[in-house]
Amino acid sequence: MTALLEVEDLRVAYGKIEAVKGISFTVEAGQVVTLIGTNGAGKTTTLRTLSGLLKPVSGRIVFDGQPLNGIPAHKIVALGLAHSPEGRHIFPRLSIAENLQLGAFLRKDADGIEKDVQRVYELFPILGERRKQASGTLSGGEQQMLAMGRALMSRPKLLMLDEPSMGLSPIMMQKIMQTIAELKAEGTTILLVEQNAQAALSLADQGHVMETGRVALSGTGEALMHDESVRKAYLGED
Ligand SMILES: Nc1ncnc2c1ncn2[C@@H]1O[C@H](COP(=O)(O)OP(=O)(O)O)[C@@H](O)[C@H]1O
Ligand SMILES: [Mg+2]
Numbered sequence: 089m090t091a092l093l094e095v096e097d098l099r100v101a102y103g104k105i106e107a108v109k110g111i112s113f114t115v116e117a118g119q120v121v122t123l124i125g126t127n128g129a130g131k132t133t134t135l136r137t138l139s140g141l142l143k144p145v146s147g148r149i150v151f152d153g154q155p156l157n158g159i160p161a162h163k164i165v166a167l168g169l170a171h172s173p174e175g176r177h178i179f180p181r182l183s184i185a186e187n188l189q190l191g192a193f194l195r196k197d198a199d200g201i202e203k204d205v206q207r208v209y210e211l212f213p214i215l216g217e218r219r220k221q222a223s224g225t226l227s228g229g230e231q232q233m234l235a236m237g238r239a240l241m242s243r244p245k246l247l248m249l250d251e252p253s254m255g256l257s258p259i260m261m262q263k264i265m266q267t268i269a270e271l272k273a274e275g276t277t278i279l280l281v282e283q284n285a286q287a288a289l290s291l292a293d294q295g296h297v298m299e300t301g302r303v304a305l306s307g308t309g310e311a312l313m314h315d316e317s318v319r320k321a322y323l324g325e326d
Contacts, residue, residue, distance in 0.1 A: 090153065092117045092246055092277055093138070093169075098147035100130070100137050107133040109301035110147070115246065115279055115294075120272050120302060122280045122288040122309065123297035124322060129254070131172050131281040134298075135248050138279075139171040140164040166194050168245030172252065174281075176235040179225025184215050187223050187234055191241030201241070208237035211267055229260030236267070248279045253287065263292065285322035289313040297322070 091114035101106040108130040120121060123131045136142045138149060140161035148157040151169055157190045159167075170191075178187050188208060192201045209216030212233040218226070223234055232252055238248055249268070253261040265287045272291065282288035289295050292309035297318060305318065312318050 089117055089119070092152055093279070095134075095138070096148040096150075098134070098137065100133050100142055100144040101104060102147050106145075107301055108137070108144075111295050111298070111301070111303045112282045113303065113306065115277060117245075117277050118275055119293040120278045120280060120291050120309075121134050122270070122295045123283060123298055124282055124285045124288055124295060124312075125284070126306075126321075128171040128300070129298035130301040131298055132250055135173075135250050135279070135281060138164075138169065138248065154312060157232045162194065163320075165244075166244050168243070169248065170239040170242045170244035170246070171248045172235045172239040172250065174250035174254065176231050178226075178234050178238070181222055183220050184223055184226070184234055185219040187238050188215075188241050191208060191238035194242065200243075204241055204243065208240060209238075211270065223249040223261075227258045227260075229264065232256065232260075232264055233267070236264075244276075246277045246279060248281075251283060252280075253284050254291075259289070272315065285318065286313070289318075 097110045098108055099110050106191050116129045125131055133142065138145050139283040140159060151167060154167065156164060188205050195201055214230055214323040215233055215237060222293060226234060236252065252264050256264065268278065269291055280288055289309040289312050295309050295312045
C-alpha cells in the first residue's frame with residue numbers, strides 16, 4: 089500500500105538558515121502521525137512546506153499519489169490537504185459562521201457545505217451557539233476549535249494541526265485532544281504537531297521526534313512514550 093503522504097529527504101531554508109535538514113516520513117490513510125520536538129526544531133516549517141506556503145530547497149512530497157513540488161497552496165487545499173496553523177489565524181472581525189465558510193472557499197456544493205457546518209457545530213457545540221458572534225470574542229480554546237473546524241470545512245483527506253493545545257488551560261487542552269481522538273475514531277487522517285508530547289504520543293499511531301531540523305527518533309506513539317530519552321527530554325522526567 090502506498091502512503092497518503094510521503095515526505096522524502098525534505099530540506100527547507102530561510103535564506104542561508106537551514107530549518108529542515110533532510111527529513112523523511114510517511115502518513116498512511118487513517119493514521120494519526122505526530123511530530124514532536126522542542127521550539128525551533130522545524131515542525132512548523134515542515135507543515136508550511138507541505139501546504140505550499142514555503143518552497144523546499146530539495147526533497148520530494150507526494151500526496152495521494154501526486155507530487156506536490158511546485159503546486160500552489162490553494163491547489164494543495166483542493167487536493168485534500170488542510171492546515172490548521174500555529175497561532176490559529178482566524179479572522180477576528182468575521183463571525184464564526186463566516187470563518188467556517190472561508191474554509192470551504194473552494195467548494196461549490198452548498199448542501200454539502202451546510203452539512204459540514206452542522207458537523208462542526210456537533211463537534212464543537214459552543215461554535216454553533218455563537219455562530220453569529222465575531223470570532224475575536226472567543227476564548228483561545230474556542231478560537232482553536234474554530235481553526236480546526238475551518239480546516240475540516242475543506243473536507244480534507246489529511247488534516248494538519250500545528251500546536252492545537254498551545255496556550256490553553258488544562259481543561260481546554262483536554263477538550264481539544266478529545267476532539268482529535270474523536271476525529272481519529274471517525275477515520276480522519278491527521279498530522280499533529282505538538283509540544284505536549286504526552287498528549288500527542290498517546291493519540292498517535294506513529295511519532296517522529298524532531299531536533300534542529302532532523303528526525304532524531306521515530307516509532308509508534310506507544311514505543312516513543314516509553315523511550316527513556318523521550319521521557320527525559322519531553323515528558324519532564326529525570
Ligand atoms: N520566517 C522565518 N525566518 C527565518 N527563520 C525562521 C523563520 N521561521 C522559522 N525560522 C527558524 O527556523 C527554525 C525552525 O522553526 P519552526 O519551524 O518554527 O520550528 P518549530 O515549529 O519546531 O518550533 C528555527 O530556527 C526558527 O528560528
Ligand atoms: Mg512551531
